[in-house]
Amino acid sequence: MSTAFSMAPLFRSSVGFDRFNDLFETALRNEPGSTYPPYNVEKHGDDQYRIVVAAAGFQEDDLELQVEKGVLTISGGGKRDVNEGVTYLYQGIAQRAFKLSFRLADHIQIQAADLSNGLLSIDLLRVVPEEAKAKRIPINNGTQKPALQH
Template identity: 40%
Template sequence: MRTEYDFSPLFRSTVGFDRMFDLLQHAAHGGVDENYPPYDIERTGEDSYRVTLAVAGFKPDDLNVVAQQNMLVVTGERRSRAEASGGEQQRQVLHRGIAGRSFERRFELADHVKVASADLADGLLTIELKREIPEAMRPRRIEVGSAGNNVLRGPQPQRQVEGQAQVA
């Protein structure tokens, strides 16, 4: 039994969470063809991740990896074998068990996650991701002063702010 959740009441009282609600609705609906190609997502370090897709039969020219803002899109379109080999020889396939159909797989990325590299080896497409938080957004230590020091020195004289004279 599938339950539909209505997030519209939350849209009335929140600002800037649209992307999160879209992700929740997408996860609730699932998808018909969302299991091809199979993939793994791994955390390889504190700020690094790896996405591995099983793309047997695809060549590097058949695959396209595009990093957009907060989105990684991997597409694969396998050219026919006759087209790939120049049409030299016709093959008759008696059983096709290796999936080679076209696909598009989308991954939502968190803020500041960038694609570091993409490699194809042994039928596995490996995409390395790295979270790079800008220096301005990193936590920084704030020096704590002592309020007692100001009391001992007495009241501070008023200073003139540039362009404005302070009147006592």
């Protein structure tokens, strides 16, 4: 059973959040198959983050990282060679192709990616430009009116 709810109360007190509704819809959408491979999203400081993907059995050539329009896409597999002459009695190590997508917040930059011991680590850093940081706005005492620009 799916329930729809109104986002109108959230938009009454916000300006310029055109993608806000899309973010909620994406978070609420239950996509089957999105649990492979397992991953962690870690916060290492006020502006430092890391995504760690369990990529056991994959090599650097098997993985691809791409950022487009604020979405980080991690894909892997599909190029795997089949071991000839091997009969698996049990094959528990998944070698199937995958694709993970992460919507990055504004001003997030990818610093580095590393594959070690079967874990793909992607370091992210929030770099907020000076013009986007909070600034104090002075209030006039009523003696002069602010100039409106058109």
